Amino acid sequence: MAGLTEDTNPVLDIDGLLINQEHNKTQEENNNNNSNSQLKDKSAVLGRDREENSSKNQNQAEIDMASIHRSGSRPQLDLSKAAIEGNFEEKDPTILLPNQSDDISHLALDIGGSLIKLVYFSRHEGQSIDDKRKKILKERLGISNGTRRSYPILGGRLHFVKFETTKINECLDFIYSKQLHHGGMDSCHWNAEAPANENAVIKATGGGAFRFADLFKERLGVSLDKEDEMNCLVAGANFLLKAIRHEAFTHMEGRKEFVQIDHNDLFPYLLVNIGSGVSMIKVDGDGKFQRVSGTNVGGGTYWGLGRLLTKCKSFDELLELSQRGDNRTIDMLVGDIYGGMDYSKIGLSASTIASSFGKAISDKKELEDYSPEDISLSLLRMISYNIGQIAYLNALRFGLKRIFFGGFFIRGHAYTMDTISFAVHFWSNGDAQAMFLRHEGFLGALGAFMSYEKHGLDDLMVHQLVERFPMGAPYTGGKIHGPPLGDLNEKISWMEKFVLKGTEITAPVPMAPPPGTTGLGGFEVPSSKGSTLRSDASALNVGVLHLVPTLEVFPLLADPKTYEPNTIDLADHNELEYWFTVLSGHLPDLVDKAVASEGGTDDAQRRGDAFARAFSAHLSRLIEDPAAYGKLGLANLLELREECLREFQFHDAYRSIKQRENEASLAVLADLFAELDSMSEETRLLTLIEGVLAANIFDWGSRACVDLYHKGTIIEIYRMSRNKMQRPWRVDDFDLFKERMLGSGDKKPQPHKRALLFVDNSGADIVLGMLPLARELLRRGTEVVLVANSLPALNDVTAMELPDIVAEAAKHCDILRRAAEAGSLLVDAMINPSDSSKENSSSIPLMVVENGCGSPCIDLRQVSSELAAAAKDADLIVLEGMGRALHTNYNARFKCDALKLAMVKNQRLAEKLIKGNIYDCVCRYEPASKANLL
Ligand SMILES: Nc1ncnc2c1ncn2[C@@H]1O[C@H](COP(=O)(O)OP(=O)(O)O)[C@@H](O)[C@H]1O
Numbered sequence: 001m002a003g004l005t006e007d008t009n010p011v012l013d014i015d016g017l018l019i020n021q022e023h024n025k026t027q028e029e030n031n032n033n034n035s036n037s038q039l040k041d042k043s044a045v046l047g048r049d050r051e052e053n054s055s056k057n058q059n060q061a062e063i064d065m066a067s068i069h070r071s072g073s074r075p076q077l078d079l080s081k082a083a084i085e086g087n088f089e090e091k092d093p094t095i096l097l098p099n100q101s102d103d104i105s106h107l108a109l110d111i112g113g114s115l116i117k118l119v120y121f122s123r124h125e126g127q128s129i130d131d132k133r134k135k136i137l138k139e140r141l142g143i144s145n146g147t148r149r150s151y152p153i154l155g156g157r158l159h160f161v162k163f164e165t166t167k168i169n170e171c172l173d174f175i176y177s178k179q180l181h182h183g184g185m186d187s188c189h190w191n192a193e194a195p196a197n198e199n200a201v202i203k204a205t206g207g208g209a210f211r212f213a214d215l216f217k218e219r220l221g222v223s224l225d226k227e228d229e230m231n232c233l234v235a236g237a238n239f240l241l242k243a244i245r246h247e248a249f250t251h252m253e254g255r256k257e258f259v260q261i262d263h264n265d266l267f268p269y270l271l272v273n274i275g276s277g278v279s280m281i282k283v284d285g286d287g288k289f290q291r292v293s294g295t296n297v298g299g300g301t302y303w304g305l306g307r308l309l310t311k312c313k314s315f316d317e318l319l320e321l322s323q324r325g326d327n328r329t330i331d332m333l334v335g336d337i338y339g340g341m342d343y344s345k346i347g348l349s350a351s352t353i354a355s356s357f358g359k360a361i362s363d364k365k366e367l368e369d370y371s372p373e374d375i376s377l378s379l380l381r382m383i384s385y386n387i388g389q390i391a392y393l394n395a396l397r398f399g400l401k402r403i404f405f406g407g408f409f410i411r412g413h414a415y416t417m418d419t420i421s422f423a424v425h426f427w428s429n430g431d432a433q434a435m436f437l438r439h440e441g442f443l444g445a446l447g448a449f450m451s452y453e454k455h456g457l458d459d460l461m462v463h464q465l466v467e468r469f470p471m472g473a474p475y476t477g478g479k480i481h482g483p484p485l486g487d488l489n490e491k492i493s494w495m496e497k498f499v500l501k502g503t504e505i506t507a508p509v510p511m512a513p514p515p516g517t518t519g520l521g522g523f524e525v526p527s528s529k530g531s532t533l534r535s536d537a538s539a540l541n542v543g544v545l546h547l548v549p550t551l552e553v554f555p556l557l558a559d560p561k562t563y564e565p566n567t568i569d570l571a572d573h574n575e576l577e578y579w580f581t582v583l584s585g586h587l588p589d590l591v592d593k594a595v596a597s598e599g600g601t602d603d604a605q606r607r608g609d610a611f612a613r614a615f616s617a618h619l620s621r622l623i624e625d626p627a628a629y630g631k632l633g634l635a636n637l638l639e640l641r642e643e644c645l646r647e648f649q650f651h652d653a654y655r656s657i658k659q660r661e662n663e664a665s666l667a668v669l670a671d672l673f674a675e676l677d678s679m680s681e682e683t684r685l686l687t688l689i690e691g692v693l694a695a696n697i698f699d700w701g702s703r704a705c706v707d708l709y710h711k712g713t714i715i716e717i718y719r720m721s722r723n724k725m726q727r728p729w730r731v732d733d734f735d736l737f738k739e740r741m742l743g744s745g746d747k748k749p750q751p752h753k754r755a756l757l758f759v760d761n762s763g764a765d766i767v768l769g770m771l772p773l774a775r776e777l778l779r780r781g782t783e784v785v786l787v788a789n790s791l792p793a794l795n796d797v798t799a800m801e802l803p804d805i806v807a808e809a810a811k812h813c814d815i816l817r818r819a820a821e822a823g824s825l826l827v828d829a830m831i832n833p834s835d836s837s838k839e840n841s842s843s844i845p846l847m848v849v850e851n852g853c854g855s856p857c858i859d860l861r862q863v864s865s866e867l868a869a870a871a872k873d874a875d876l877i878v879l880e881g882m883g884r885a886l887h888t889n890y891n892a893r894f895k896c897d898a899l900k901l902a903m904v905k906n907q908r909l910a911e912k913l914i915k916g917n918i919y920d921c922v923c924r925y926e927p928a929s930k931a932n933l934l
């Protein structure tokens with residue numbers, strides 16, 4: 001084991017090295033100990049440069065970069081005439097934004113006995129630039145726009161909102177404020193191009209579609225097109241179970257576990273919708289179902305009886321009470337009847353409820369003598385247990401093994417789910433399984449939405465949906481009537497007002513202490529006491545669904561079904577806590593960078609503070625309930641951070657750092673090429689791989705590395721990193737890779753046809769690491785596709801930045817220049833791009849494609865169509881960096897040869913993953929095996 005970790009204290013050693021560099025003697029000695037590297041020689045280029053920290057041109061650079069970074073994809077918030085409705089001193093005042101509307105919206109409703117559910121769509125045109133370069137690339141990769149379906153859902157979002165049915169007027173105001181009622185639909189057809197429609201029709205289901213039809217006509221001038229409720233419930237459930245990854249989960253004894261349902265093995269199942277009343281539907285296929293049972297003891301019963309018995313003012317309050325209740329004071333347990341003993345002969349434990357509210361008969365107590373908390377819990381259990389039991393009996397009746405529970409009665413509430421699960425498990429002897437749905441209450445509304453023709457929604461696949469959790473999204477109706485986001489200045493001032501007032505805003509903001517677990521078997525005393533249920537808004541855990549039909553599953557995954565992007569399992573609470581601490585620790589520095597990237601203005605500072613508040617809120621929300629936003633992995637956390645930055649309009653926080661590092665590295669590139677060219681083939685290959693690993697040290701997402709950067713210039717650190725590159729690396733398959741590349745003995749292997757290089761960081765990483773490797777592959781006759789992020793994340797290089805970097809590099813190198821021209825990367829320099837590409841058709845092309853994401857990690861189930869197209873002819877992939885090769889994809893298997901290269905810049909990860917130390921390196925080579933091809 002070598003690399004930087006041989007030293008007992010690597011950081012100190014690095015310190016030492018930098019000092020040594022000032023007095024070159026020790027440095028020279030170090031260099032002389034290395035056999036294969038002119039690069040490490042003091043006289044080599046990498047020892048000369050002292051100017052890379054120069055900030056010359058920095059302002060210019062920032063302007064240039066600003067002009068190319070993407071503008072926010074969100075609509076602007078129209079706050080004109082915004083007003084707080086009612087009493088300003090109220091805890092949750094309603095904010096009305098009368099003039100705000102999304103660009104194009106479509107709406108469907110489910111108006112139930114208790115709640116109105118809205119699902120609405122807003123179109124957000126992707127701002128992807130279809131420039132010349134991209135067009136040529138698309139031709140080359142055989143992507144034609146013509147073959148793509150031209151459904152109107154291309155690029156849009158689904159929002160989920162609910163209101164209490166008694167507050168129908170608030171709902172109407174909301175629809176009006178967002179102009180959801182004339183969203184370009186003619187009759188029942190979806191027609192995005194249609195002008196605002198006088199005779200607009202909105203799809204609606206639930207009893208209220210009949211009850212409130214006249215009110216909708218009167219207030220909004222729209223007709224409600226009534227859809228059958230059962231039909232909608234089934235359509236909604238089928239859509240969710242097929243199109244959303246990890247929509248369903250089990251909940252036993254306080255533990256939530258997401259289940260991935262096999263699409264081909266979904267039917268039959270029992271759908272139990274617990275709304276005001278309860279419907280039980282046997283589902284055999286799309287549109288194939290039968291309502292087999294139901295019960296009038298449902299959500300309405302809990303809320304109605306609960307209100308009478310506890311004098312609660314809201315459903316949330318009632319549910320919150322149950323959290324602190326002890327049902328043993330009211331319920332008669334088996335132990336109460338059997339003198340504290342189990343009735344084991346028939347499988348009843350002493351703690352099983354024998355008779356709900358049964359104790360109330362024997363005691364000489366009145367209602368006031370029971371605590372509302374205990375009453376609420378007792379009632380909740382009585383109803384949940386009863387529903388679970390009836391559901392089981394129906395499953396038994398039809399031989400169904402899976403029961404999905406939906407409806408807003410559940411409200412993601414742990415006790416409710418545990419009780420239902422217990423009942424199903426208990427009565428079926430573990431044969432049947434209760435599962436819950438993240439979009440529990442929206443089945444009907446979603447189904448109504450699906451009933452619009454030609455929206456293409458039913459064709460969407462799992463990989464085309466991305467769920468996001470912006471702050472302030474009105475996804476539960478809640479109190480803020482407005483769009484997801486918009487004019488940040490205004491939004492922030494609203495947030496600040498709320499913060500001042502101590503009020504939670506409608507967002508995934510955490511509240512109260514953690515709820516803990518629910519106790520054993522759903523029948524024991526709940527173990528969590530004193531915690532409050534979070535507000536309606538944050539309890540729901542439903543984000544905004546982005547529909548991105550251009551996303552595809554990466555075609556070279558050996559087994560997409562079993563592919564799991566995340567390497568580290570955050571289900572391990574220690575792991576979770578560690579990464580939360582790391583990300584929190586990063587926040588101040590990140591905010592500084594972000595604010596600086598936006599000119600350090602007061603406005604930027606306010607946005608920065610708001611970002612920090614928002615991201616911390618996400619973190620505490622997730623530490624409290626790791627499954628709050630669905631299945632959580634480290635990749636999701638890192639992406640959430642980037643998304644949160646973008647939400648506060650920080651589009652490229654590391655912009656100037658990236659620029660500075662690119663310039664410094666480009667300045668020494670020509671000399672590096674010259675040195676490489678003087679080496680033998682074998683030495684060169686090793687030097688190139690070392691170069692990639694060494695340059696991967698430039699990672700602004702790693703705390704240890706950032707601390708390091710204060711201790712030297714970019715090139716100094718690069719040199720130091722190279723000097724420490726000694727094989728064997730902690731994971732070292734280089735010899736295998738070398739054999740594939742150069743062969744052994746006289747046998748010269750065929751070069752790879754096409755290599756996909758998943759690149760990581762800007763600066764030395766791309767310029768001195770990956771580009772020289774690309775050049776080598778090109779030289780050997782392999783086409784190279786550089787795969788880079790679509791959007792910025794930390795200091796990662798983006799696909800949009802790459803052509804300019806390549807163009808600069810190509811000035812020093814004919815191989816790169818010809819390849820870049822052949823790959824249409826240098827179109828700006830061409831007189832006539834199509835002529836030139838013909839002219840260069842004999843050269844091996846270098847291309848750039850975007851990967852479809854904006855995160856330091858990559859989930860290969862959801863990549864851009866460009867990347868998927870480029871992958872078709874590829875027989876080698878190189879994944880580089882911690883995010884792409886370690887945090888994600890370390891265990892991924894591919895149909896082609898795969899090289900995973902990274903320097904581990906985190907001590908804990910090094911210990912866990914490779915039983916090594918920080919700054920150890922990974923060079924993992926996995927040839928396409930026959931098994932992979934199966
Ligand atoms: N904020 C709320 N107000 C009223 N009831 C709620 C609320 N949140 C959850 N519920 C529960 O959800 C039930 C309604 O569920 P839902 O699926 O919307 O059915 P429906 O279509 O019958 O209104 C209520 O009876 C109640 O038990």
Ligand SMILES: CC(C)(COP(=O)(O)O)[C@@H](O)C(=O)NCCC(=O)O
Nearest residue numbers: 699701702703856881882883884906
């Ligand atoms: C965010 C990163 C995955 C980026 O690494 P990269 O892919 O650039 O090698 C990495 O910096 C990381 O895991 N950072 C957090 C841990 C730390 O501060 O040590």
Ligand SMILES: [Mn+2]
Nearest residue numbers: 760761796856
């Ligand atoms: Mn990176």
